[in-house]
Amino acid sequence: MGLNECTLVELTEKLRIGEITTSDIIRDIESAITQDEGNKYPLNAYTSFDIESIEKEIKSQNKKEDTLLKGVPIAIKDIINVMDTPTTCGSGILKDYISPYDATAIKNLRKNGGVPAGKLNMDEFAMGSSNENSYFGVVRNPHDRKKIPGGSSGGAAAAVSANLAVAALASDTGGSIRQPASMCGIFGIKPTYGRVSRFGLIAYASSFDQIGPITNTVMDGAILLDAVSGYDPKDSTSANEKVPCFRDFVGKGLGGLRIGIPEEYFGEGLNSEVRDIVERGIKILSEANASVKRIALKYTRYAIACYYIIATAEASSNLARFDGIRYGTRFVDTEDLETLYRENRNIGFGDEVKRRILLGTFALSSGYYDAYYLKAQRARTLIREDFKEAFREVDIIVTPVSPIAAWDIGELIDDPLQMYLSDVYTVPVNLAGLPAASVPCGKTKDRLPVGVQLIADHFNEADIFRVARIIEEGEKGAE
Amino acid sequence: MSFEAVIGLEIHIQLNTQTKTFCSCSTSFGDKPNSHTCPVCLGLPGALPVFNEQALNKGIMAGLALKCEVAEFSIFARKNYFYPDLPKSYQISQYESPLNKGGYVLINDDEGKKRKVGITRAHLEEDAGKLIHDENPKGPSFVDFNRCGVPLLEIVTEPDIRTPDEAYRFLQAIKEMMQYTEVSECNMEKGELRVDVNISMRNFGDQGFGVKQEIKNMNSFANVKRALEYEVKRQTKILRSGQKLIQQTRLFDVSKSATVPMRMKEEAHDYRYFPDPDLVPVTLTHDQIERIQNSLPELPQNKRERLKKQYNLTDYDVEVLCSSHKLANYFEAAANGYKSPKKIANWILSELIRVLNERRIEIDDCKVTPTKLRDLFDLMDSKVISGKIAKAVFDDMVESGQSASEIVEKKGLKQVTDRAEIVKVIVETIEENEKVVRDYRDGKKKVFGFLVGKVMQKTHGKASPKLVNEILREKLES
Amino acid sequence: MKIDKKTIQWVADLANLSLGEEEELEMEKQLLAILDYMDILSELDLEGVEPTSHTLGYKNVTREDRVGESFEINEVKKIAPKWERGHFVVPRVV
Known part of the structure; x- marks a missing residue:
């Protein structure tokens, strides 16, 4: 078994006893990538994997013995700034951009002995649910290369699932960690908004964006989240709250947690195979003696509209800085300012990004602000309150991640609205700023993985890790 | 219209x-x-x-x-x-x-x-x-x-x-x-x-x-x-x-x-x-908000009214002094507890502002602190130097940053108040200016000033003007 | 909401995007469908509901007024697409 197939737990132990070095792991990863590139349909999971710069990273790594990660290489979604490394956000407008600074999450990762190794492909500026919107090309699903891996962290999910990375740091704005994790059959958690610093995470929608891990196991996810969490004075929206040691909760049992099942997440539009798999997950929990209760989240049907208005509004402003003046690629250099702006943005941005910028600009423009942006901000309050009420009765809400398993590449690309609607089960979590994970729970008859979503109240990630581990174990037993 | x-x-x-x-x-x-x-x-x-x-x-x-x-x-x-x-x-x-x-x-x-x-x-x-x-x-x-x-x-x-x-x-x-x-x-x-x-x-x-x-x-x-x-x-x-x-x-x-x-x-x-x-x-x-309100320094309008009343200044004085809070604060620091604050105000408005303009410096950069200015006034009040000498001393203070008494000491500018010494110089002056003395005694009283000037010249301006006047008149009338 | 060609052009202007004619038509069609869907929010009674900007409701996050690290000029120069005499170079604006 190659080192690229090991878990974080196994690798840190091997590194601790000196059986292997970081370079050994990198070698195995590199050969796995090379092998994949020989495939008729390569996964295309990385935007860059530069051995030279990774060797440099290894040399400068934190070699103190007591670090958590002990030199394990972690692949990074290309939306997170890593100093002196290309940081493209999957966009043409940043295709040549080398970041001059480290994101706080990367600083924390380094401090804990992690080694940033390779940048992962993604939907441009994290806009997409299929990873078909990248300047660097489509990412494929390792379980069926004709299928999408999910998005926007498609590269991260595909790489971890196919052992082209041992673990990854990604980001989730409306489901971008959970949905690809579900579709690629691995674990992914979006922590509470504010848990991991956003400083250095390129903003798509600032009030939703959150960094989190994508890993092969629940324990690996807990370890990686332990490594990057914590208050950051450089992020005004960072949570100044105590961070529990998440890995301590993996395998701790249910501890009397109450499970809630919202009927709105099991209605029309949910694929029956997916429903069966999620219900199997619920069965695993009730067999573990969890109390399971039906609950209502009555504003769920408004979440997509609410999310896409606010997210695109914020995005239209966040992406205005990409104008070819201070950094990035100046595709066209003219003497006319207006032309310079327009040509560069036109060439630099892909269709989905332009669509969302237009939508968001519209939602904020005078005359429409009240009808769209403000209305959505109000609706957001109702959705948040909805969850608040639910968490009075239950500790963990269990739902599907996506209404369908991975679809064919190209299937929805011309129908943006249908694509948006596929985010129906993941966006409410971001609207409310809650933590949620996707845990593998089974496969469809076409052997496509399906995950189950676990949602907890603010800062209760520990409960998610307890429950996730039980599903992980139960699911393995079933296989 | x-x-x-x-x-x-x-x-x-x-x-x-x-x-x-x-x-x-x-x-x-x-x-x-x-x-x-x-x-x-x-x-x-x-x-x-x-x-x-x-x-x-x-x-x-x-x-x-x-x-x-x-x-x-x-x-x-x-x-x-x-x-x-x-x-x-x-x-x-x-x-x-x-x-x-x-x-x-x-x-x-x-x-x-x-x-x-x-x-x-x-x-x-x-x-x-x-x-x-x-x-x-x-x-x-x-x-x-x-x-x-x-x-x-x-x-x-x-x-x-x-x-x-x-x-x-x-x-x-x-x-x-x-x-x-x-x-x-x-x-x-x-x-x-x-x-x-x-x-x-x-x-x-x-x-x-x-x-x-x-x-x-x-x-x-x-x-x-x-x-x-x-x-x-x-x-x-x-x-x-x-x-x-x-x-x-x-x-x-x-x-x-x-x-x-x-x-x-x-x-x-x-x-x-x-x-x-x-x-x-x-x-x-x-x-x-209230805490910050209470810590708010005095505002220009209030300061003008208060200084005018407290130090008995004119509208013009406070207008100029308070055009800058630093100047106003300088004035207060120097004038506080002084018997005739108006004199200090006058000095600031004429001498201090003059040197600030000449040197194109801010009050913060002026080497004469309010305390040092007060020392200069004390020397004038105790008749150690005359007002005229004081202006020269002030310019020196601005230049060197030394205290008034250091400069007076170093340059020997102390006012001569020794009666015997002044008498000696006056007797000399009378001898050297026989014609003028005669004119005075003949009733041409206005040449008195000329003789005072001569005496001051001989003492390099250091003789106490009051004593010179007194003794000279005495000698001429006798 | 009815979005037409003029609105698309106006919004594209605000966002500094220049769309080709074909692109414009396609966007119009798609945005129309999306905005139609957004009308679902009109079902809600939002009278008196406070808007949410931050889910956690944090307030008063400030930092001390103390000078920290700035870039070395060379680092700034490295990221600039066009750089001359210590400055970013842009098309003439007056």
Whole structure:
């Protein structure tokens, strides 16, 4: 078994006893990538994997013995700034951009002995649910290369699932960690908004964006989240709250947690195979003696509209800085300012990004602000309150991640609205700023993985890790 | 038909902080271009703002000085527009919930009567970078982001100003207030105070408003006044001729002493303000606001009235002394407990201001501290030196920074009060000027002054004038 | 909401995007469908509901006014697409 197939737990132990070095792991990863590139349909999971710069990273790594990660290489979604490394956000407008600074999450990762190794492909500026919107090309699903891996962290999910990375740091704005994790059959958690610093995470929608891990196991996810969490004075929206040691909760049992099942997440539009798999997950929990209760989240049907208005509004402003003046690629250099702006943005941005910028600009423009942006901000309050009420009765809400398993590449690309609607089960979590994970729970008859979503109240990630581990174990037993 | 002007101002004042509004880059002026930059103020992807607490404190103090209601809840918004000096393509400002609302400033109108100018709002925002243009008119422009992100307070007035002179006095009052409270140094050369004006004309007695002209970005009060004077004439002429004005944005061309229309592209303007999701609301309790209110230094108007009464000064004295809080504080430090403060005021208004002007220095840079000035006065009062010598000693103090007594000692300027010594010099003088002495004794009393001068010359000005007069008269009459 | 060609052009202007004619038509069609869907929010009674900007409701996050690290000029120069005499170079703006 190659080192690229090991878990974080196994690798840190091997590194601790000196059986292997970081370079050994990198070698195995590199050969796995090379092998994949020989495939008729390569996964295309990385935007860059530069051995030279990774060797440099290894040399400068934190070699103190007591670090958590002990030199394990972690692949990074290309939306997170890593100093002196290309940081493209999957966009043409940043295709040549080398970041001059480290994101706080990367600083924390380094401090804990992690080694940033390779940048992962993604939907441009994290806009997409299929990873078909990248300047660097489509990412494929390792379980069926004709299928999408999910998005926007498609590269991260595909790489971890196919052992082209041992673990990854990604980001989730409306489901971008959970949905690809579900579709690629691995674990992914979006922590509470504010848990991991956003400083250095390129903003798509600032009030939703959150960094989190994508890993092969629940324990690996807990370890990686332990490594990057914590208050950051450089992020005004960072949570100044105590961070529990998440890995301590993996395998701790249910501890009397109450499970809630919202009927709105099991209605029309949910694929029956997916429903069966999620219900199997619920069965695993009730067999573990969890109390399971039906609950209502009555504003769920408004979440997509609410999310896409606010997210695109914020995005239209966040992406205005990409104008070819201070950094990035100046595709066209003219003497006319207006032309310079327009040509560069036109060439630099892909269709989905332009669509969302237009939508968001519209939602904020005078005359429409009240009808769209403000209305959505109000609706957001109702959705948040909805969850608040639910968490009075239950500790963990269990739902599907996506209404369908991975679809064919190209299937929805011309129908943006249908694509948006596929985010129906993941966006409410971001609207409310809650933590949620996707845990593998089974496969469809076409052997496509399906995950189950676990949602907890603010800062209760520990409960998610307890429950996730039980599903992980139960699911393995079933296989 | 006669017209009156309706004038409103928008003033941008740089807050006196060490670091920028949302990052820890220095605000220091005149350094190498782009040397005070970081991911935040360059708007690099992924960078986030964190608000400077000192900018908040200064903003609150300014609001209180302007008699505004300080908001218990305020938020930052993004003002979205593209320009090369604006790295994020939005400016972080305050829109719906500004820090300060609804204040006023008292000024004298042209008849000398007190009048209130309403303050609509005074909110916080960040400055943009600086654009420099190539000498070649076809060449490019260059951007320096050192100034980008520096904290500003934008003060917006009600259209309450009626004449260019009033505008000038209002600006003076604002500047003094901001300096007194140390909210801003208001250094105009460094662009720390910039003014946009709105002016329209209407028939006397009308309540409505005419067509507004905006004149942007002036950094001298004199220019504001000249621009307004020009606009009053220009608009009056157009209206008299029966033509209509069109709303315009103009610039003041100093070389022509005229306003000219600003060249602007016809582009869509819609700033799409919305609350900045990267920043959280600022809330203040009533107690917090009150604490700052109590710590507010004395404001210019109050200081003028108090100094006038307490030290028995004239209107002119306090007007000049209080034009700068530093000068006023200097005066108080020197005059406090002194028997005739008016003398100190006179000295400051003549001698001190003279040397400051001659040397082009600020009061802070003057080596003669208030204590040292008091020492000089003590030497005069105890007759160790004469008033005339004192002026020379003062110049020396300014130059060397030494104390008055050190200089008097070193240069041997001590007044000669030894009677015997003075008698000796007078006897000598009488002997050497027989003819003049005879004239005096013949009744030509006015040559007395000439003889005094001779005696002073011989003593290099150090003889006590009082003693010289007394003894000389005695000798001549005898 | 009815969005037409003029609205698309106006919004594209504000966002500094220049769309080709074909692109414009396609966007119009798609945005129309999306905005139609957004009308679902009109079902809600939002009277008196406060808007949410921050889910956690944090307030008063400030930092001390103390000078920290800035870039070395060379680092700034490295990221600039066009750089001359210590400045970013842009098309002439006056």
